[in-house]
Amino acid sequence: MASPPDDALAEFVAVMRRLRAECPWKQQQTHRSLARYLLEETHETLEAIDTGDVEHLREELGDLLLQVVFHAVIAEQAGEFDLDDVARDITAKMRRRNPHVYGPPHDSAGAPPDAASVTEVWEAIKATEKHRDRVTDGLPPGLPALLYADKVLDRLERAGQSVEQRPTDDLGDRLLALVAESRQRGVDPEQALRDAVRRLL
Secondary structure, eight states: OOOOOOSHHHHHHHHHHHHHHOOOHHHOOOOHHHHHHHHHHHHHHHHHHHHHHHHHHHHHHHHHHHHHHHHHHHHHHHHHHHHHHHHHHHHHHHHHHHHHHHHSOOOOOOOOOOHHHHHHHHHHHHHHHHHOSTTTTTTTTTTHHHHHHHHHHHHHTTOOOEEEEEEEEHHHHOOOOOOOHHHHHOOOOHHHHHHHHOOOH
């Protein structure tokens, strides 16, 4: 018998376990059948971020959390893993990939790390954890095109491969050049386009 929940997250997990056991619709769901809802809730969370509505963001983060917990409860019932396993894994990853915080104490004589150096260390550690044969390995093909282009350009740059942008009439090449320009300016092209579209409305 599980111990009674002692915090809001534990209570929510208990609610989802009961719903999974007693709600006919939730009993039928699988990781695959829930995939569309995860995608929808992700986009609704992005919408809340774009509008700057804090209450809306709080609600959408809850809906996104629902998806995470639902998947974890399904896996738990299948004897695969549970939410604690998910939390342990991501906690270990955060500690491993942030040695500037969790590693040996920083030498006060040297300059403290900046955001760029932290990102470089993160990517270097990530590269040792994940073996990739191609630059696109591990990139979901369903990523929005601007974000996908940004990720590919980033990986090519990290691999020391220069991407030559030549004048062209091809619309795809011109869009790619704009993504490269946004990278040089430190601008997220996906967010920039969403902001521009929002200004039309």
